[in-house]
Amino acid sequence: MAMSFSASVDLSDKEFEMFRDLVFKKSGISLHEGKKELVRTRLGALVRKGGFKSYKEYYHFVENDKTEMEIVSLLDAISTNLTSFFREPSHFTFLTETIIPQIVESKRATGDKDVRVWSAGCSSGEEPYSLAFTLMDHMETIQTWNVKILATDLSTQVLEMAKKGLYKDDRVKAMPQNILRKYFQKGVKDNSGTYRVRPEAQQMISFKRFNLMDPTFPFHKKFSFIFCRNVMIYFDKPTQQKLIAKYYNVLEPNGYLLIGHSESLTGVKHQFKYIKPTIYRKS
């Protein structure tokens, strides 16, 4: 492997197209022309680290890697993982005031005690933990229910962080103090300046690597609701449409799909009933 990569090595249009096609094929993430600089900087770090003399050489290395470890690193570098606790708070209000009471009422009527929730594109865990705190706070007698949150992402890096449940204090500082006290342990000594999610909340969540582009969603139980927020924004409309159809199939009747506030299903054919902006329900 050559060691002569210099800062002057540029990403040609042809190389950008090769990476764009590869990323799209593997993740559904659609990189338009304006993302060339992002690809150049984020992959440039991997090119330098691996000692490749060009982006093209790195591309072929990734393509020929049978272990798939390299494509995982490439997608880790490309994906945007921005998130925060209780992001887009109106969704948590809707969860508290509408979704939870409806789940409790309908499941009580049938005697079904299983509640399945999916945080699809969970990033470093702030979203599924916020769901766990909300369910624990607002679902009466939660201990008598079997509530499980599946939290999935493509990126192995963010999933490692999510599983640890350990956050620097600037990530939790906007959180209501009562939630912080109730669901986090403040780090001391070597861990000072950090907060760790308490095991009761952590135990509700299974973190798994899962690619939303997988043709089949292999879940045994249907979900009461799915949060897939700020993920589809990276996909083109045909990809969104296929994904939305798969979500529809894995939701319980009357189950909810919540998408990010900057997203919409306009231009996407689907069977969901529109409830209000960013909130859809299986009919």
Ligand SMILES: C[S@@+](CC[C@H](N)C(=O)[O-])C[C@H]1O[C@@H](n2cnc3c(N)ncnc32)[C@H](O)[C@@H]1O
């Ligand atoms: C901006 S974050 C959103 C995190 C969280 N849902 C929120 O709204 O705060 C988008 C996440 O989607 C994940 N993602 C992108 N493409 C994916 C795919 N094909 N399968 C699974 N996750 C994907 C990224 O790795 C990233 O962590």
